[in-house]
Amino acid sequence: xxxxxxxxxxxxxxxxxxxxxxxxxxxxxxxxxxxxxxxxxxxxxxxxxxxxxxxxxxxxxxxxxxxxxxxxxxxxxxxxxxxxxxxxxxxxxxxxxxxxxxxxxxxxxxxxxxxxxxxxxxxxxxxxxxxxxxxxxxxxxxxxxxxxxxxxxxxxxxxxxxxxxxxxxxxxxxxxxxxxxxxxxxxxxxxxxxxxxxxxxxxxxxxxxxxxxxxxxxxxxxxxxxxxxxxxxxxxxxxxxxxxxxxxxxxxxxxxxxxxxxxxxxxxxxxxxxxxxxxxxxxxxxxxxxxxxxxxxxxxxxxxxxxxxxxxxxxxxxxxxxxxxxxxxxxxxxxxxxxxxxxxxxxxxxxxxxxxxxxxxxxxxxxxxxxxxxxxxxxxxxxxxxxxxxxx
Amino acid sequence: xxxxxxxxxxxxxxxxxxxxxxxxxxxxxxxxxxxxxxxxxxxxxxxxxxxxxxxxxxxxxxxxxxxxxxxxxxxxxxxxxxxxxxxxxxxxxxxxxxxxxxxxxxxxxxxxxxxxxxxxxxxxxxxxxxxxxxxxxxxxxxxxxxxxxxxxxxxxxxxxxxxxxxxxxxxxxxxxxxxxxxxxxxxxxxxxxxxxxxxxxxxxxxxxxxxxxxxxxxxxxxxxxxxxxxxxxxxxxxxxxxxxxxxxxxxxxxxxxxxxxxxxxxxxxxxxxxxxxxxxxxxxxxxxxxxxxxxxxxxxxxxxxxxxxxxxxxxx
Numbered sequence: 001x002x003x004x005x006x007x008x009x010x011x012x013x014x015x016x017x018x019x020x021x022x023x024x025x026x027x028x029x030x031x032x033x034x035x036x037x038x039x040x041x042x043x044x045x046x047x048x049x050x051x052x053x054x055x056x057x058x059x060x061x062x063x064x065x066x067x068x069x070x071x072x073x074x075x076x077x078x079x080x081x082x083x084x085x086x087x088x089x090x091x092x093x094x095x096x097x098x099x100x101x102x103x104x105x106x107x108x109x110x111x112x113x114x115x116x117x118x119x120x121x122x123x124x125x126x127x128x129x130x131x132x133x134x135x136x137x138x139x140x141x142x143x144x145x146x147x148x149x150x151x152x153x154x155x156x157x158x159x160x161x162x163x164x165x166x167x168x169x170x171x172x173x174x175x176x177x178x179x180x181x182x183x184x185x186x187x188x189x190x191x192x193x194x195x196x197x198x199x200x201x202x203x204x205x206x207x208x209x210x211x212x213x214x215x216x217x218x219x220x221x222x223x224x225x226x227x228x229x230x231x232x233x234x235x236x237x238x239x240x241x242x243x244x245x246x247x248x249x250x251x252x253x254x255x256x257x258x259x260x261x262x263x264x265x266x267x268x269x270x271x272x273x274x275x276x277x278x279x280x281x282x283x284x285x286x287x288x289x290x291x292x293x294x295x296x297x298x299x300x301x302x303x304x305x306x307x308x309x310x311x312x313x314x315x316x317x318x319x320x321x322x323x324x325x326x327x328x329x330x331x332x333x334x335x336x337x338x339x340x341x342x343x344x345x346x347x348x349x350x351x352x353x354x355x356x357x358x359x360x361x362x363x364x365x366x367x368x369x370x371x372x373x374x375x376x377x378x379x380x381x382x383x384x385x386x387x388x389x390x391x392x
Numbered sequence: 393x394x395x396x397x398x399x400x401x402x403x404x405x406x407x408x409x410x411x412x413x414x415x416x417x418x419x420x421x422x423x424x425x426x427x428x429x430x431x432x433x434x435x436x437x438x439x440x441x442x443x444x445x446x447x448x449x450x451x452x453x454x455x456x457x458x459x460x461x462x463x464x465x466x467x468x469x470x471x472x473x474x475x476x477x478x479x480x481x482x483x484x485x486x487x488x489x490x491x492x493x494x495x496x497x498x499x500x501x502x503x504x505x506x507x508x509x510x511x512x513x514x515x516x517x518x519x520x521x522x523x524x525x526x527x528x529x530x531x532x533x534x535x536x537x538x539x540x541x542x543x544x545x546x547x548x549x550x551x552x553x554x555x556x557x558x559x560x561x562x563x564x565x566x567x568x569x570x571x572x573x574x575x576x577x578x579x580x581x582x583x584x585x586x587x588x589x590x591x592x593x594x595x596x597x598x599x600x601x602x603x604x605x606x607x608x609x610x611x612x613x614x615x616x617x618x619x620x621x622x623x624x625x626x627x628x629x630x631x632x633x634x635x636x637x638x639x640x641x642x643x644x645x646x647x648x649x650x651x652x653x654x655x656x657x658x659x660x661x662x663x664x665x666x667x668x669x670x671x672x673x674x675x676x677x678x679x680x681x682x683x684x685x686x687x688x689x690x691x692x693x694x695x696x697x698x699x700x701x702x703x704x705x706x707x708x
Contacts, residue, residue, distance in 0.1 A: 001673060005661030015661035018671040023658065024651040031675060055662025067675050072650065090649035094518060094604070106649040112638055124653060136658045142675065144658055147649070 003140035004371040009047030012372040020144035025072035028148030034161035035062035051130040059139025060086035060126040061168045082152035085337035088124040091150035102334035153341045162359040172340035174200025177308035180331035181257035188212040192291040193261035194222035202230035221384040243298040254300030263309025266290035307332035361387045439488035450485025510613035511633035515640040518605035521597035537642045564588040590615040
């Protein structure tokens with residue numbers, strides 16, 4: 001089968017590899033029909049995530065048709081159409097029981113490695129480094145899905161792939177980011193990052209009752225998408241001082257909640273951003289938290305900073321004093337995808353009310369062979385690229 | 393209210409024993425000095441450098457001292473530096489006590505002892521003590537979760553023959569007997585003399601309230617017989633502590649999720665999989681697609697510019 005393989009920094013190749021097989025009794029094999037490239041895949045592309053090995057198959061946003069099931073999978077059959085969550089969860093441990101699916105105890109074969117870095121290991125992920133399991137990902141024609149009796153969501157025929165694919169990762173991620181803000185009536189929510197996760201965080205903030213949503217970015221087409229589809233007010237951080245503008249826009253109070261949908265590879269040309277880049281190049285720091293710093297600084301006292309943006313290692317010069325002095329609540333973590341898939345599918349289908357179509361964020365679709373080119377334009381934000389879907 | 397400070401101050405200064413305090417400004421000598429002196433002496437005698445490190449330190453030190461002496465003989469003053477450094481390294485190698493480590497509060501001797509011998513670790517498993525005890529007490533189950541154990545053969549009520557993977561494909565064998573067995577609470581065992589390895593261990597099962605399951609605490613000790621030391625390297629190399637942690641994790645995964653997560657056997661773009669030949673598909677039998685019959689394009693040779701396929705979706 002064809003598979004998109006990581007071969008080093010900025011080196012993506014579509015290789016010919018064997019089909020996956022059932023390894024454990026709770027596995028299933030899915031024939032992938034559509035798969036997407038995630039913003040966090042770009043961290044792998046840039047080589048800033050450790051423990052990648054040449055030849056690793058990438059991809060954690062995928063859906064398709066079940067073609068084979070292991071002996072312990074009773075709720076799926078070959079032919080079922082499914083969307084697969086990117087976090088792998090056993091369904092039986094302390095964390096899965098409490099619906100903290102991305103913290104599953106039993107899905108990372110390399111848990112001892114993650115424990116050395118984090119103290120305790122989170123769940124395994126598809127296609128996202130050996131620290132998190134080394135599982136072969138879904139940017140391929142077929143993929144092996146562990147704990148298939150817990151993860152995959154059956155979706156009805158008749159809805160195009162493009163409308164349900166994002167249940168695998170980014171739609172639940174944006175939603176959980178907004179849910180973590182604990183939005184109250186009258187609240188203003190500020191979202192840093194107008195990539196796909198930010199766009200869905202904006203939508204979710206409205207669903208959860210925000211009074212105003214303010215979106216922050218620098219790329220014109222992303223700001224335009226936030227205005228047109230997100231109905232958000234926008235700030236271009238290349239043109240104005242974000243904190244001051246937010247203060248003016250919120251009557252001097254500051255936003256009630258701030259979402260960092262940017263993560264560890266933040267852009268920016270301010271002194272702290274440049275400092276981050278220098279330290280990262282010198283291998284003295286691993287993450288660049290420019291957006292997080294701004295969010296902590298700009299948030300009103302007693303407000304919430306919600307962090308869906310991926311961080312991997314260590315941060316430097318984070319204004320924790322400001323966070324403490326203002327009594328901020330900081331909520332973060334990898335998405336508990338399983339919790340949100342069915343409710344968000346219901347929202348997409350509408351069931352009486354007008355449905356929600358998430359496919360507006362797709363700007364490019366390619367056959368899987370074009371993956372190397374797709375990564376390049378997604379990374380450089382060329383050709384107005386915001387979200388890429390690969391078809392097999 | 394005026395506070396008379398003069399007399400109080402004199403009292404605190406110990407009525408005249410100022411001289412002693414000056415000698416010992418941080419009070420390490422204590423009231424009679426005995427306890428303080430004992431403490432200093434213990435520090436000097438205590439070994440805080442690991443075995444292997446002592447060998448390296450000693451050899452390097454001896455080498456440097458020789459080099460330094462040679463340099464001095466040729467009237468090069470850098471010899472002083474080399475000889476001095478060498479003497480220091482030699483000292484810590486011979487005595488096992490490093491003053492620098494003492495000042496920093498470091499101790500590598502403890503670590504090296506532990507890695508070769510014994511370990512204890514606990515884990516919480518969401519199953520009842522009864523289920524976990526029953527699984528463990530059937531010792532022939534254990535090779536499934538103890539990575540380094542090849543087989544266990546129960547020969548009587550209390551005795552069992554164990555085989556572990558050894559180096560150079562020569563296995564290690566011993567017989568173990570259960571010396572304590574309280575149902576659903578604890579199992580303790582030790583090896584019978586005469587085997588390749590002396591070992592003892594125990595596992596405890598303690599229930600938690602609030603439906604949280606059981607705390608399983610296991611301890612294990614391995615002492616290879618000197619004749620089998622080389623083969624036992626495989627057993628010990630990973631570190632008994634780390635191996636125990638992994639084994640308990642596998643026990644938890646097997647008992648909670650019913651399987652141990654793994655990626656062995658999955659495809660990748662490296663090694664034997666990395667030959668860019670068409671691999672016969674296991675799934676395409678019913679599909680009428682012609683793709684599977686043709687050799688797949690090698691990455692890099694495919695397509696022209698993809699502008700023809702770009703531009704779907706709702707971008708402004």
